[in-house]
Amino acid sequence: MSELVISSESKVTCQKESIYASFQHAARQLGGLVAVDYFFAKEISQCLEPSGVSVSSQVTEQQQWFHLLVALSASLRDGHSCLPLAQVAGKRLFTDPINQSETSTKGFLFSDLDTLTALMAALPLADSDKIAPSEQQPIVFSHNRLYLRRYYQFEQELKQVVRERRVVSTKLVESLSNSNETFEDVGNIRSIITTLFPGLASLSDKQSDTQNSEIDWQAVAVANAINKDFAIIAGGPGTGKTYTVTKLLAALIMLARANIESQKESQFTAPKISLVAPTGKAAQRLSESITSAVKAFRGTINDEVLDLIPEQAKTIHRLLGVIPEQVNFRHHQDNLLDIDILLIDEVSMVDLPMMARIFRALPINTKVILLGDADQLPSVAIGSVLADFAPRPHLGYSALNHQYLAQVTGYQSLTKDQTADANSAQYSAADCVTFLMKSRRFDGEGGIGRIANYVINGQYQESWQLLKQSEVLDSSLQDESLSNDKQLTLLPGNVETWLTPLVEQYYLGLSQCSKVEDAFALLAKFRILSSTRKGPQGVESLNALVIDILRNKGVIPFNRFESNTSLYASQPIMINENDYRLGVYNGDIGVLWRNSQGHLMAVFENAQGGYDWILPSRLPKFETVYAMTIHKTQGSEFEHVAMVLPEQKDNRLLSRELLYTGITRAKLKLSIASSQSVWQSGVSQQVKRHSGLAID
Numbered sequence: 001m002s003e004l005v006i007s008s009e010s011k012v013t014c015q016k017e018s019i020y021a022s023f024q025h026a027a028r029q030l031g032g033l034v035a036v037d038y039f040f041a042k043e044i045s046q047c048l049e050p051s052g053v054s055v056s057s058q059v060t061e062q063q064q065w066f067h068l069l070v071a072l073s074a075s076l077r078d079g080h081s082c083l084p085l086a087q088v089a090g091k092r093l094f095t096d097p098i099n100q101s102e103t104s105t106k107g108f109l110f111s112d113l114d115t116l117t118a119l120m121a122a123l124p125l126a127d128s129d130k131i132a133p134s135e136q137q138p139i140v141f142s143h144n145r146l147y148l149r150r151y152y153q154f155e156q157e158l159k160q161v162v163r164e165r166r167v168v169s170t171k172l173v174e175s176l177s178n179s180n181e182t183f184e185d186v187g188n189i190r191s192i193i194t195t196l197f198p199g200l201a202s203l204s205d206k207q208s209d210t211q212n213s214e215i216d217w218q219a220v221a222v223a224n225a226i227n228k229d230f231a232i233i234a235g236g237p238g239t240g241k242t243y244t245v246t247k248l249l250a251a252l253i254m255l256a257r258a259n260i261e262s263q264k265e266s267q268f269t270a271p272k273i274s275l276v277a278p279t280g281k282a283a284q285r286l287s288e289s290i291t292s293a294v295k296a297f298r299g300t301i302n303d304e305v306l307d308l309i310p311e312q313a314k315t316i317h318r319l320l321g322v323i324p325e326q327v328n329f330r331h332h333q334d335n336l337l338d339i340d341i342l343l344i345d346e347v348s349m350v351d352l353p354m355m356a357r358i359f360r361a362l363p364i365n366t367k368v369i370l371l372g373d374a375d376q377l378p379s380v381a382i383g384s385v386l387a388d389f390a391p392r393p394h395l396g397y398s399a400l401n402h403q404y405l406a407q408v409t410g411y412q413s414l415t416k417d418q419t420a421d422a423n424s425a426q427y428s429a430a431d432c433v434t435f436l437m438k439s440r441r442f443d444g445e446g447g448i449g450r451i452a453n454y455v456i457n458g459q460y461q462e463s464w465q466l467l468k469q470s471e472v473l474d475s476s477l478q479d480e481s482l483s484n485d486k487q488l489t490l491l492p493g494n495v496e497t498w499l500t501p502l503v504e505q506y507y508l509g510l511s512q513c514s515k516v517e518d519a520f521a522l523l524a525k526f527r528i529l530s531s532t533r534k535g536p537q538g539v540e541s542l543n544a545l546v547i548d549i550l551r552n553k554g555v556i557p558f559n560r561f562e563s564n565t566s567l568y569a570s571q572p573i574m575i576n577e578n579d580y581r582l583g584v585y586n587g588d589i590g591v592l593w594r595n596s597q598g599h600l601m602a603v604f605e606n607a608q609g610g611y612d613w614i615l616p617s618r619l620p621k622f623e624t625v626y627a628m629t630i631h632k633t634q635g636s637e638f639e640h641v642a643m644v645l646p647e648q649k650d651n652r653l654l655s656r657e658l659l660y661t662g663i664t665r666a667k668l669k670l671s672i673a674s675s676q677s678v679w680q681s682g683v684s685q686q687v688k689r690h691s692g693l694a695i696d
């Protein structure tokens with residue numbers, strides 16, 4: 001299908017007539033209208049010339065356009081990269097949510113899909129291949145989706161680089177089909193994979209035809225990623241993503257050495273590997289996990305290989321090189337990074353523009369490995385790159401990739417992509433993806449793993465039943481129900497009842513720590529998570545309640561002239577804005593602590609395992625963080641999580657991805673405060689971002 005680009009170059013002939021006289025006028029007709037959507041639509045629709053397409057007797061072409069643009073802007077604010085016409089066609093949108101009735105004239109009724117498509121087709125067409133990188137063409141219509149040009153370009157760029165990497169990397173797979181002789185590398189790879197996964201060597205013929213559940217997916221993931229320049233290893237918490245990718249890095253180094261030996265070259269240059277994650281906390285966790293995996297492999301994998309695996313991860317911002325006060329990074333298409341292998345962890349948090357910028361800064365032969373959990377909430381900003389690239393269920397592998405995987409792992413029964421097979425397509429969209437399914441952290445019987453699975457599969461009844469079985473009654477709070485060994489507890493309705501024992505258990509000791517490292521260790525044990533900021537169950541109220549409890553216990557200063565925002569030693573804080581000069585970023589967690597001179601300082605753990613001490617007055621905006629939003633905890637984990645949901649079930653933030661993200665932050669214990677109706681509403685709603693990013 002052709003793409004349509006609406007150019008604002010036609011400004012000279014702009015229609016200056018407005019659909020509405022003012023924002024106030026529009027807001028009276030359109031329920032929930034947001035100013036930015038109105039002004040966006042006004043600006044762009046004024047530049048459109050009527051094409052003469054008959055829309056209907058009641059609405060003009062410009063009216064359709066104006067409201068499509070309002071809907072596009074609202075869609076972008078919700079994190080979608082585009083607006084599929086099918087989302088609005090034939091629907092009355094922007095109605096008054098309170099007084100909806102059949103006969104309501106509020107809102108706007110969009111024409112049917114055929115009419116809207118004809119409207120697009122009648123506008124001056126531009127060839128999509130020739131979209132100039134200028135601000136002249138703000139709107140693009142492609143595959144029945146309306147885009148703001150820059151997001152369309154980001155998607156196109158990303159799809160292109162992934163396709164290019166797939167072509168380069170599948171040389172090996174192609175060679176399998178071209179001759180009967182086994183391509184030299186396949187032999188090397190098979191021997192490396194069986195060294196790293198000794199269980200494969202002893203696969204009997206019967207086992208090689210094994211059921212999906214018995215397949216060692218970690219071995220498949222390494223085999224599948226080693227021959228591609230773009231690979232995704234996706235899986236839930238504790239499924240061994242970092243463990244597997246450490247083996248993959250070892251395998252890549254071993255393969256590079258084997259290739260040098262077979263070419264009889266004496267000079268081996270170690271591949272340049274970079275490890276990155278979207279936040280400082282996630283980078284720190286990645287470093288720790290790689291370090292412990294490397295340590296665990298000593299004795300089974302050659303030390304010379306392990307020594308070449310870097311253990312220090314950094315943030316994506318740091319990799320790209322932030323220029324203070326600028327949106328552009330130091331590294332881009334004209335100043336490429338010098339990296340052979342780039343590993344990006346926690347990819348669910350990476351938005352579309354950031355992912356496109358990462359690829360812009362990479363040479364075409366850099367191998368990119370993405371790790372993440374596609375079931376988690378998508379990025380705060382636009383796009384759902386990981387979920388788009390790794391849709392579930394797995395589609396299966398193309399015939400060639402299947403053949404290659406069977407040769408190197410021994411598994412003959414991996415799923416084939418039937419559609420690719422039927423179309424004799426060379427690639428399957430899922431060729432570069434492997435899902436790890438078995439959690440090594442939660443056993444099958446433990447509550448956290450089970451409830452996470454129920455929730456992400458939309459099984460409300462089963463998840464609620466499991467929660468109900470673990471209900472803690474008010475009276476049993478006295479007998480230490482919260483500190484027993486149970487993984488899962490449903491907390492009583494009244495927040496104050498359960499909050500006090502938890503604050504006593506985890507936060508009271510903060511002020512008694514003698515060293516700042518002890519305070520950080522205590523903070524890693526527990527966190528209160530909420531879906532919202534405002535309201536009685538919101539983060540702000542919960543933080544105020546914790547502060548009240550601690551004041552009443554006498555462990556933090558009580559000064560009735562001071563507000564809750566006054567500072568005290570042992571106060572946990574979270575940064576709300578990036579400050580590139582200071583090196584502190586939105587979401588960084590620190591603690592206020594007195595230095596040896598007795599001055600109150602803000603202390604942050606740094607990537608080198610040490611601490612940065614900063615005067616609180618120099619910090620950008622920050623807040624107290626006994627409780628934090630689920631969104632902000634992505635990339636972090638705690639031994640015990642108390643997750644609090646709002647009282648109102650029609651909260652639009654609630655979704656199964658939100659609940660799943662909150663649940664999977666807990667490593668050992670999870671306590672949940674929710675009513676049945678709110679739980680049902682959360683498990684029933686799904687976050688689905690519209691995009692055109694899926695690889696074809």
Ligand SMILES: Nc1ncnc2c1ncn2[C@@H]1O[C@H](COP(=O)(O)OP(=O)(O)OP(=O)(O)O)[C@@H](O)[C@H]1O
Nearest residue numbers: 218235236237238239240241242243244289440441
């Ligand atoms: N095949 C395996 N054999 C033994 N232990 C394993 C295996 N795979 C993973 N583990 C262990 O399971 C734990 C979780 O693994 P890992 O940290 O790699 O998971 P992850 O998916 O990266 O987790 P998360 O993203 O939640 O941090 C680690 O202690 C790791 O050593």
